[in-house]
Amino acid sequence: MSTPSQAEVRRSIAAAGTIVVKVGSSSLTQPSGHLDPAKLDALAAALAQVRLMGGRVVLVSSGAIAAGFGPLGFDSRPADVATQQATAAVGQGLLMARYETAFGRFGIRVGQILITAEDTIRATQYRNVQRTLDRLLDLGVVPIINENDSLASNEIRFGDNDRLSALIANLVRAEALVLLTDVDALYTAPPSQPGSHRVEYVPNVIDALGDITVSGSGSKVGTGGMVTKLEAARVAAVSGIPTVLTCAANAGPAMMGDPVGTVFAPVKARGSARRLWIGFAAEPRGSIMVDAGAAKAIRGGRASLLAAGALEARGDFSAGDPVWIDDEAGTHLARGLAGFDSEEIPQMLGRNTAQLKRFLGPEYAHPLVHRDNLVLV
Numbered sequence: 390m391s392t393p394s395q396a397e398v399r400r401s402i403a404a405a406g407t408i409v410v411k412v413g414s415s416s417l418t419q420p421s422g423h424l425d426p427a428k429l430d431a432l433a434a435a436l437a438q439v440r441l442m443g444g445r446v447v448l449v450s451s452g453a454i455a456a457g458f459g460p461l462g463f464d465s466r467p468a469d470v471a472t473q474q475a476t477a478a479v480g481q482g483l484l485m486a487r488y489e490t491a492f493g494r495f496g497i498r499v500g501q502i503l504i505t506a507e508d509t510i511r512a513t514q515y516r517n518v519q520r521t522l523d524r525l526l527d528l529g530v531v532p533i534i535n536e537n538d539s540l541a542s543n544e545i546r547f548g549d550n551d552r553l554s555a556l557i558a559n560l561v562r563a564e565a566l567v568l569l570t571d572v573d574a575l576y577t578a579p580p581s582q583p584g585s586h587r588v589e590y591v592p593n594v595i596d597a598l599g600d601i602t603v604s605g606s607g608s609k610v611g612t613g614g615m616v617t618k619l620e621a622a623r624v625a626a627v628s629g630i631p632t633v634l635t636c637a638a639n640a641g642p643a644m645m646g647d648p649v650g651t652v653f654a655p656v657k658a659r660g661s662a663r664r665l666w667i668g669f670a671a672e673p674r675g676s677i678m679v680d681a682g683a684a685k686a687i688r689g690g691r692a693s694l695l696a697a698g699a700l701e702a703r704g705d706f707s708a709g710d711p712v713w714i715d716d717e718a719g720t721h722l723a724r725g726l727a728g729f730d731s732e733e734i735p736q737m738l739g740r741n742t743a744q745l746k747r748f749l750g751p752e753y754a755h756p757l758v759h760r761d762n763l764v765l766v
């Protein structure tokens with residue numbers, strides 16, 4: 390795929406039929422950290438424009454914790470996970486009520502979807518999310534997605550919504566991803582640093598970012614900062630989706646292809662959405678170390694990991710959990726979904742399929758990680 394020009398990428402964003410827009414907490418809040426209804430109304434008005442012109446719009450919105458801490462009597466965003474989860478439970482309802490009113494002014498319905506990383510890497514859950522989103526879009530609804538903060542387990546939550554939005558863009562086969570934050574663009578260094586300047590165009594987000602310094606959130610309410618936004622742009626790019634990153638006030642111009650913010654070109658044709666989830670959605674729970682022969686087969690692509698080539702399972706995981714597949718030196722070769730619980734694997738190591746069947750039973754005569762559930766890293 391040849392690298393498109395900046396103008397071409399911006400034109401493709403303007404022409405997108407399905408668009409995923411992610412807005413961060415920092416763009417929906419006042420300096421105190423509390424939700425700012427005027428900012429939320431302005432965003433809804435910009436998205437309504439696109440929707441009313443026939444665009445299919447998915448909004449990934451943070452802000453549940455920001456909306457909840459004021460009403461609960463806290464001065465600032467709570468720091469501990471349990472209070473954050475409780476605050477999100479209060480704030481999510483308030484946030485949706487605001488969105489319902491804001492979009493209602495344009496006669497547009499919204500629908501809430503709360504997602505945990507854990508349930509979306511499972512094939513059935515993943516398909517359910519996809520089917521529901523497709524149907525909502527067919528019905529002309531603007532789905533509003535957030536991480537299910539109140540239920541997400543600490544070890545495997547996204548925390549920020551940047552990466553989640555890129556995965557959703559892939560899931561709904563979006564033609565553009567718009568990341569709205571509290572800075573107008575990606576800068577060569579955190580914007581507070583003297584001398585940093587705006588990056589207009591990133592033709593290849595995978596290898597062209599060596600000279601850019603990014604840091605975490607600069608606000609009281611945001612979480613991931615530029616690090617997770619670049620990761621989101623990378624996930625979108627390898628899914629064949631262009632990204633524009635800018636401030637919420639620029640939402641309208643960004644979606645119309647105007648030269649605002651930073652635009653990232655897609656770097657690959659669209660890949661399988663589910664494999665992308667396996668690759669990016671969740672932190673692996675453990676690892677399976679493989680011998681040189683298995684490492685070679687896996688590196689070659691399209692091979693399942695068989696017990697015969699596995700040397701050791703590390704960590705505590707269940708069948709269906711994401712795991713690393715490592716070579717003997719500990720280098721990560723791939724990510725995959727384990728076919729067995731970690732405690733079942735030791736008795737299977739080094740055994741071929743016939744031995745597994747004879748000694749352990751037919752239910753063990755299967756790959757440790759099936760190739761459909763495996764993504765090279």
Ligand SMILES: Nc1ncnc2c1ncn2[C@@H]1O[C@H](COP(=O)(O)OP(=O)(O)O)[C@@H](O)[C@H]1O
Nearest residue numbers: 413414415570576578604606607611612613614
């Ligand atoms: N190179 C960079 N260019 C632009 N912003 C950066 C850079 N590095 C770090 N940042 C910080 O990232 C912040 C946006 O991330 P964050 O606060 O998590 O926002 P959000 O709530 O929208 O996710 C900016 O306010 C800025 O301080």
Ligand SMILES: N[C@@H](CCC(=O)OP(=O)(O)O)C(=O)O
Nearest residue numbers: 413414451452453454612613
């Ligand atoms: N799901 C959380 C998002 C946390 C957060 O701050 O995310 P972001 O602003 O996207 O970095 C919420 O709704 O509060």
